[in-house]
Amino acid sequence: MASRALHHTSKKLAASSYSLASRAVLSLLCAVSLYLCFSLFRKDAVAPPSLAYSAVPEKINGNCNYSSGRWIYDPTVRSPPRYDHTCKEIFKGWNCIAGNKSNAVEILRWQWKPHGCDLPPFDPWRFLEKFRDTSIGFVGDSLNRNMFVSLFCALKKVSGEVKKWRPAGADRGFTFLKYNLTIAYHRTNLLARYGRWSGGTSGILESLGYRDGYRIDVDIPDGTWAEAPHFHDILIFNTGHWWWAPSKFNPVTSPMLFFEKGVPVTPPLAPDAGLDMVLQHMVSFVEKNARKNAILFFRTQSPRHFEGGDWDQGGSCPRQQPIAPEEAEHLFSIENNGTNVETRLVNEHLYRALKGSKFQILDITRMSEFRADAHPSTAGGKRHDDCMHWCLPGLTDTWNDLLIAHLRNIRGRH
Ligand SMILES: *[C@@H]1O[C@H](CO)[C@@H](O)[C@H](O)[C@H]1NC(C)=O
Numbered sequence: 001m002a003s004r005a006l007h008h009t010s011k012k013l014a015a016s017s018y019s020l021a022s023r024a025v026l027s028l029l030c031a032v033s034l035y036l037c038f039s040l041f042r043k044d045a046v047a048p049p050s051l052a053y054s055a056v057p058e059k060i061n062g063n064c065n066y067s068s069g070r071w072i073y074d075p076t077v078r079s080p081p082r083y084d085h086t087c088k089e090i091f092k093g094w095n096c097i098a099g100n101k102s103n104a105v106e107i108l109r110w111q112w113k114p115h116g117c118d119l120p121p122f123d124p125w126r127f128l129e130k131f132r133d134t135s136i137g138f139v140g141d142s143l144n145r146n147m148f149v150s151l152f153c154a155l156k157k158v159s160g161e162v163k164k165w166r167p168a169g170a171d172r173g174f175t176f177l178k179y180n181l182t183i184a185y186h187r188t189n190l191l192a193r194y195g196r197w198s199g200g201t202s203g204i205l206e207s208l209g210y211r212d213g214y215r216i217d218v219d220i221p222d223g224t225w226a227e228a229p230h231f232h233d234i235l236i237f238n239t240g241h242w243w244w245a246p247s248k249f250n251p252v253t254s255p256m257l258f259f260e261k262g263v264p265v266t267p268p269l270a271p272d273a274g275l276d277m278v279l280q281h282m283v284s285f286v287e288k289n290a291r292k293n294a295i296l297f298f299r300t301q302s303p304r305h306f307e308g309g310d311w312d313q314g315g316s317c318p319r320q321q322p323i324a325p326e327e328a329e330h331l332f333s334i335e336n337n338g339t340n341v342e343t344r345l346v347n348e349h350l351y352r353a354l355k356g357s358k359f360q361i362l363d364i365t366r367m368s369e370f371r372a373d374a375h376p377s378t379a380g381g382k383r384h385d386d387c388m389h390w391c392l393p394g395l396t397d398t399w400n401d402l403l404i405a406h407l408r409n410i411r412g413r414h
Pocket residue numbers: 065067068069366
């Protein structure tokens with residue numbers, strides 16, 4: 001299910017980013033964007049930052065539950081939008097405006113309204129000012145990349161001088177030079193290190209009949225992010241989709257085989273029990289290795305919205321509007337055991353593992369469950385519908401509003 005979708009994404013990316021033709025186009029685009037950014041900057045130097053942002057009142061109550069609320073339709077789209085389809089970091093399959101998704105602009109007209117407080121769009125200028133000399137790392141799967149890109153595009157729109165680099169094993173990263181603010185994405189599917197395993201003749205797993213699979217070292221962080229806790233001041237983790245991806249980790253032909261301290265865990269564990277072990281080890285690894293005063297977030301699971309079958313069974317997400325609470329219950333309740341049931345199952349594991357830890361939970365699940373309208377769907381350009389990732393601009397912009405509201409509350413307390 002999820003794995004094929006994720007696979008396609010990464011293959012296409014690899015193919016496109018290394019082709020010479022796209023490099024040529026890229027350098028052209030860079031030249032053009034430098035010019036555009038320069039003119040943008042000059043304009044900003046004269047006019048004050050857009051009132052659409054700076055006029056937003058700072059009315060955030062530290063005790064409010066931002067995750068409980070509803071989506072309200074606002075036909076007057078944010079103007080100017082915080083960024084648009086021309087932001088080059090947007091992966092093609094997520095660029096719903098360029099991909100002509102019929103409701104690509106409509107998606108942006110829905111505003112999240114928490115009960116009892118507001119979650120206004122964050123102000124990118126103020127954010128850059130306030131978080132000077134700060135480094136922010138997103139660690140996780142392509143859904144965390146989706147969130148990272150949203151933040152990048154919002155910041156790039158107001159501060160164009162950017163250095164591209166890859167700190168500490170990151171897949172991609174950027175420093176906003178005027179502010180010395182770095183944001184980076186560290187790609188990891190399971191958080192723990194894993195790789196193909198094919199048995200020998202004598203081991204315990206072989207004696208249990210295993211020949212092929214994936215070895216997952218529950219106590220070793222993936223190399224792509226192992227240095228990230230030393231490097232970043234703010235970290236946002238996620239994992240989830242790949243733990244329920246039987247097309248990659250097939251329980252029969254390519255099962256997950258868990259190792260701890262270098263030896264197989266026996267009896268072999270089901271993936272969800274392996275997830276618990278990995279979370280436990282990774283949480284304590286991060287707590288031990290994080291910088292002093294680091295701020296740690298774990299993002300909850302991002303819901304998929306396949307209806308009428310899973311991704312490889314012709315499932316689709318043709319909705320044009322957010323769904324009603326009853327419909328969300330129908331799609332996601334654990335009792336119903338529907339196609340997208342993993343959403344809340346993953347969260348049960350996360351909440352258990354994070355209880356009593358130094359991590360704050362960034363709860364985006366509930367607000368996202370309503371947004372069946374906000375996936376690329378057929379505009380993703382794949383053979384199957386993409387009902388897992390999110391259109392950009394789109395929902396993950398609101399995830400970043402939530403992240404930044406949390407950060408403001410933390411800084412405000414100090
Ligand atoms: C906040 O709201 C969400 C969504 O309704 C709910 O799942 C969660 O339990 C609430 N959190 C608290 C601390 O009440």
